[in-house]
Amino acid sequence: MTEPAQPVTNERQRRQSDEFSGTRGRTWFKALTGRDSAMPGDPQSVLAADVFVGQKQVRLLCVVPDLNGRFPCARHGQVGLEEAYTLAARIREVTEADREREKRPIVAIVDVKSQAYGRREETGGIHLAAAAASDAYVSARLTGHPIVALIVGHAVSGGFLTHGYQANRLLALDDDGVLIHAMHKEAAARVTRRTVPQLDELAQTVTPLSYNVRDYAKLGLLHKLLHVSDPGSPTAEDIELVWAEVIGAIQDAMVRPRDLRNRIESEGARTTRKASRLVRARLMEQWNR
Numbered sequence: 001m002t003e004p005a006q007p008v009t010n011e012r013q014r015r016q017s018d019e020f021s022g023t024r025g026r027t028w029f030k031a032l033t034g035r036d037s038a039m040p041g042d043p044q045s046v047l048a049a050d051v052f053v054g055q056k057q058v059r060l061l062c063v064v065p066d067l068n069g070r071f072p073c074a075r076h077g078q079v080g081l082e083e084a085y086t087l088a089a090r091i092r093e094v095t096e097a098d099r100e101r102e103k104r105p106i107v108a109i110v111d112v113k114s115q116a117y118g119r120r121e122e123t124g125g126i127h128l129a130a131a132a133a134s135d136a137y138v139s140a141r142l143t144g145h146p147i148v149a150l151i152v153g154h155a156v157s158g159g160f161l162t163h164g165y166q167a168n169r170l171l172a173l174d175d176d177g178v179l180i181h182a183m184h185k186e187a188a189a190r191v192t193r194r195t196v197p198q199l200d201e202l203a204q205t206v207t208p209l210s211y212n213v214r215d216y217a218k219l220g221l222l223h224k225l226l227h228v229s230d231p232g233s234p235t236a237e238d239i240e241l242v243w244a245e246v247i248g249a250i251q252d253a254m255v256r257p258r259d260l261r262n263r264i265e266s267e268g269a270r271t272t273r274k275a276s277r278l279v280r281a282r283l284m285e286q287w288n289r
Contacts, residue, residue: 046090084115
């Protein structure tokens with residue numbers, strides 16, 4: 001049985017706690033909902049709230065750091081066992097409640113470093129937990145819940161796949177502090193047996209290798225890049241702008257197909273992902289024979 005974490009006691013840990021408590025995910029969750037605490041019974045690393053936008057109720061979800069969390073590998077904003085299962089539960093709660101009524105939108109505020117890597121997570125079945133959250137998002141989307149992911153910080157690896165990537169529409173802040181990728185740059189360098197400077201050089205000509213959110217936008221996966229004055233401490237005008245864009249993305253999702261074909265049929269994808277489109281076309285030809 002996992003021993004409960006010891007409370008933060010020394011000054012260094014307190015400074016770290018203060019640092020992580022001000023991450024962008026928490027900042028934007030509070031800015032958009034007016035709240036920054038977990039629902040009763042949930043781990044402190046998962047924030048969920050229902051807010052009314054006009055006459056429409058919206059559920060917002062966010063994974064945030066918790067330095068006193070039970071699992072050490074999930075204390076700095078990673079999606080671990082508790083986080084993934086809590087996301088799944090809060091999404092299923094919405095789909096069950098709305099089964100016979102209008103499907104409320106779900107907004108995933110994304111600032112996740114990765115999934116949690118650790119022996120405890122592997123033993124406990126992190127793959128099953130992550131699958132549960134991903135499946136909950138997919139099920140909600142396919143049953144008519146418009147889902148928007150608002151990427152305000154990092155959206156990396158299995159953390160993003162679990163929380164946010166299954167949304168109908170992806171929005172991201174246009175800022176150097178936003179990073180969307182399959183893995184962190186240092187890990188990518190080790191896997192490809194290159195140096196980080198070599199990867200940076202390749203990224204200038206191979207768009208998918210870039211860690212710049214503006215290059216990511218060229219792939220056609222994002223619905224829109226959002227320009228705000230202060231991504232780390234949003235102003236009232238920033239909050240109003242972001243809400244307007246989120247509502248616009250929700251409305252767009254409601255009148256479009258519920259699958260994710262928009263990501264491969266977008267103008268950006270037609271320009272920068274020609275090979276991917278060709279492979280998909282050939283696979284469909286063989287599948288339909």
